[in-house]
Amino acid sequence: MKSFLLLLPVAVILVAQTPLVAQTPAAAPKKAVIQKAALTQTNFKESGSPSAPITVELYTDYECPACREFYLSTLPLLTNDFVKTGKVRLLHRDYPLPQHQFTKLATRYANAAGQIGKYDVVAHQIFESQPDWDQNGNIDVQVAKVLSPAEMEKVRNLVKTDSNLDDSVAKDQAMGAQDRLNQTPTLVIVYKGKRETIGGLLSYTILKSYLDKKLEQ
Amino acid sequence: MRRWLNIAARLILAAIFLVAAYAKIKEPWLQFAVSIDSFKLVPEKYLEPMAIWLPRCELALGIALLSGIAVRWFGLIATLLLATFVGAAARAYAMGLTPDCGCFGAGGGDMLGPKWFAEHGAMVLLGLAVSFGGFAAERAPKPAPELVPVGD
Numbered sequence: 001m002k003s004f005l006l007l008l009p010v011a012v013i014l015v016a017q018t019p020l021v022a023q024t025p026a027a028a029p030k031k032a033v034i035q036k037a038a039l040t041q042t043n044f045k046e047s048g049s050p051s052a053p054i055t056v057e058l059y060t061d062y063e064c065p066a067c068r069e070f071y072l073s074t075l076p077l078l079t080n081d082f083v084k085t086g087k088v089r090l091l092h093r094d095y096p097l098p099q100h101q102f103t104k105l106a107t108r109y110a111n112a113a114g115q116i117g118k119y120d121v122v123a124h125q126i127f128e129s130q131p132d133w134d135q136n137g138n139i140d141v142q143v144a145k146v147l148s149p150a151e152m153e154k155v156r157n158l159v160k161t162d163s164n165l166d167d168s169v170a171k172d173q174a175m176g177a178q179d180r181l182n183q184t185p186t187l188v189i190v191y192k193g194k195r196e197t198i199g200g201l202l203s204y205t206i207l208k209s210y211l212d213k214k215l216e217q
Numbered sequence: 218m219r220r221w222l223n224i225a226a227r228l229i230l231a232a233i234f235l236v237a238a239y240a241k242i243k244e245p246w247l248q249f250a251v252s253i254d255s256f257k258l259v260p261e262k263y264l265e266p267m268a269i270w271l272p273r274c275e276l277a278l279g280i281a282l283l284s285g286i287a288v289r290w291f292g293l294i295a296t297l298l299l300a301t302f303v304g305a306a307a308r309a310y311a312m313g314l315t316p317d318c319g320c321f322g323a324g325g326g327d328m329l330g331p332k333w334f335a336e337h338g339a340m341v342l343l344g345l346a347v348s349f350g351g352f353a354a355e356r357a358p359k360p361a362p363e364l365v366p367v368g369d
Contacts, residue, residue, distance in 0.1 A: 182323075189245075199323050200251040205261045210247045 044114035045168070047079070048089040054214060055190040056088050059095040059176055062106035062126050063134050066201045070185045071127045074204045081208065087215060092123070093172040095184050102137040104166075109143050111165050112158035113151075121146050122155075189214070223350035227282055230295055230347050233340060234279030240322030241272035252319025256309045274298075282347070289351025296344030303337045310334075 056078070060067040082088035094111070096103040106126050113122035122143055126133075129142035144152050158165060179188050179197045186199040187207075191214050241249050250268035253259050259267060278298070281291040302320075309316050310329045318329065320337075 183317075189247075196245045196247075197323075198245065198248050198251060200248075200255060200317055202247070202251045203254055203261055203264075206247065206250050206254065206264050209265055210245070210250075 044117070044119040045092040046089065048083040049086040050089060052083075052086055052089040053191065054082075054088045054211060055091060056082075057091045057093050057175075057179075057188040057190065059093045059172070059179075059181055059184055059186040059188070061095055061097045061100060061103050061184040062110065062123075063100035063103040063130065064097065064184045065130070067185045068127045068130045070201055071124070074202070074207065077204045078207065082211060088211065093175065094169045095172060095176050095181060095186070096169065097184060100134075102134060102139065104169075105137060105159075106133075106139050107169055108159045108165050109139050109155065111168065112155045112162065113143070113147070115158055115162070115165075116151055116154050118147060118151060118155075219350075220354070223288075223347070223354065224285075226343055226350065227285065227288055227292070227347045230292070230340075230343050231279050231282035233343075234275045234282065234295065237321050238272045238276035238279055241319070242276065244322055248323045249319055252317050252323065255314070255316035255319075256305055257312070257314060257316075258305050258308065287351075289348050289355060292344055292348030292351050296341060296348055299337065299341045299344050303334070303341060306333070306337070 058070075058075070060071065078088070079090065083090045094107045096107050110119060110123045110126055113119050125142055125146045126139060129145075133139045133142055140156070143155065147155060176186075179186070179195060181197065181199065183199045185201065186197060187202070189196045189198065189211075246265070246268040249272065250264040253264055253267055253271075254261075275298075278291060278295055282288070282295065306316075306318065306329055315328060317323065318333065
């Protein structure tokens with residue numbers, strides 16, 4: 001009986017962490033929790049000045065080779081020339097494609113890392129190591145290379161247990177459907193309230209020229 | 218009968234060019250530049266002017282074909298343009314590239330393959346038919362002018 005009483009607090013903690021219990025409270029607090037989670041999840045995907053004249057929304061799939069090429073070659077230049085200078089606000093959007101086996105897991109790792117403030121470093125690592133994990137799905141090993149053991153433990157827990165981790169992905173996919181996405185990577189350039197969807201792998205030179213012309217208008 | 222076939226072929230060709238031009242012009246030129254770039258044929262510095270002007274040239278060609286003026290020459294230009302396009306696509310296909318043709322705007326499902334080559338090969342033949350039809354009509358003997366007696 002004594003051992004049962006000792007186990008009781010542990011059982012309560014375990015049950016409290018399951019999604020079933022998290023969903024049981026009244027509707028209003030639940031909504032607030034989800035909204036808060038979604039807000040936290042999307043904030044780390046944004047960079048640049050909120051008052052930048054152009055917003056670039058970048059839809060990627062972690063298992064798509066063209067997205068990897070864009071992320072590693074074009075994005076650093078875009079960030080340096082336009083995001084850091086306050087001309088462009090950058091927003092990452094997840095668009096996991098159904099034909100890719102491990103992309104959803106990769107997305108969970110990136111978003112879990114975002115929850116602990118390590119989105120950029122982990123997203124970069126996932127793309128960079130894509131050829132290493134896209135056959136076996138061992139993303140964990142790759143992510144562990146760029147995080148401390150304590151951080152990695154937090155990320156693993158979130159990947160395993162956080163039921164809200166995919167909320168922002170669902171929102172991004174819904175937005176992608178509105179933007180009529182048919183491939184990744186896709187950029188949506190938002191300027192003066194108008195959304196322009198540009199699908200495919202674009203070179204930085206041509207993207208720069210396009211953005212410069214928009215800024216001159 | 219032959220005359221009507223020539224007219225039908227010309228109108229179909231004009232429609233193809235007008236639809237292709239409209240689909241590209243309504244999109245940002247950056248999208249067509251991405252499509253051109255995916256062929257890995259055009260140097261980067263020419264992507265922008267090409268993405269801006271090629272759809273306008275297609276529009277002009279479509280209007281010219283629709284008007285029926287100098288059909289043989291505009292038919293020939295259309296054929297050459299289409300043949301160049303098919304040649305560039307064949308090169309990309311042989312290189313193992315899978316460019317987005319972007320012929321009728323982005324997301325038109327225009328991925329290169331046997332179907333694409335069959336369709337565009339048929340367009341080249343259509344262009345040739347329009348051009349040769351125009352040349353043949355030009356060479357056809359014209360009816361002699363009616364003689365009017367002088368002094369009537």
